[in-house]
Amino acid sequence: MQKIIERVIFISRWIMAPFYLGLVIALLVLLFKFGHELLHFVTHAYDSDESDIILGLLALIDLTFTGSLVIIVIFSGYENFVSRIDAEGHENWPEWMTKVDFAGLKQKLLASIVAISAIALLKAFMNLDKGVDEKQLMWLVIIHMVFVVSGVVLAWTDRLSEKSH
Incomplete structure (x- = not known):
């Protein structure tokens, strides 16, 4: 009975495969949004001032970071939880792609979230002259700092666990 239960549990990891395929589809949706933003950015560049150009670039960078984050999650998650990917050929x-373990995945994930949060905060700062709500700005700073502190704590606990092994 124990062998059967262990076999079922071991095979159940394949339930995660559709999640990773769904993330590939989400990446295509993100690509569509990137194309839309890029088209808007290029077609309005002539009439835009410097701050609008910077905000447009930040939007494109934000989408690029998000896409990179999705790729990291797809490859690392699949490799760590479902099956090894044959890189030969x-x-x-x-x-x-074949060297990111779960701890590395967590660190890359949080680092990407911090970068995305920083871009959102920078966008808000760039819009200060357009009347950004101070309460909203305060919350953006607080949330960003929570992500930064969480990243430091995560890195610190991973380092402590490495020393104990």
């Missing part, structure tokens, strides 16, 4: 295979 793929000459341009990025080296990091």
Whole structure:
């Protein structure tokens, strides 16, 4: 009975595979949104002032960071929880894709969230002259600081756990 239960639990990891395929579809949706933002950015560049150009660039960078984050989650999650990906025969295979463990995934995930949060905060600061709500700005700073502190605490606890092994 124990062997059967363990086999079922081991096979159940494949339930996660559709989640990663769903993230690939979400990445395509993000690509569509990036294309839309890029088209808007290019077509309105002539009439835009410097701050609008910077905000447009920040929006594109934000979407790029988010896409990179999705890729990290797809590859690392699949490798760590479902099955190894055979990199043989793929000459341009990025080296990091088969080397990110769960602790590394958490750190990369939080670092990406901090970067995305920083971009949102920078956008808000760029819009100060357009009457950004001070309460909203305060909450953006608080949330960003929570992400930063969480990242430091996570890195610190991972470091402590490495020393104890």
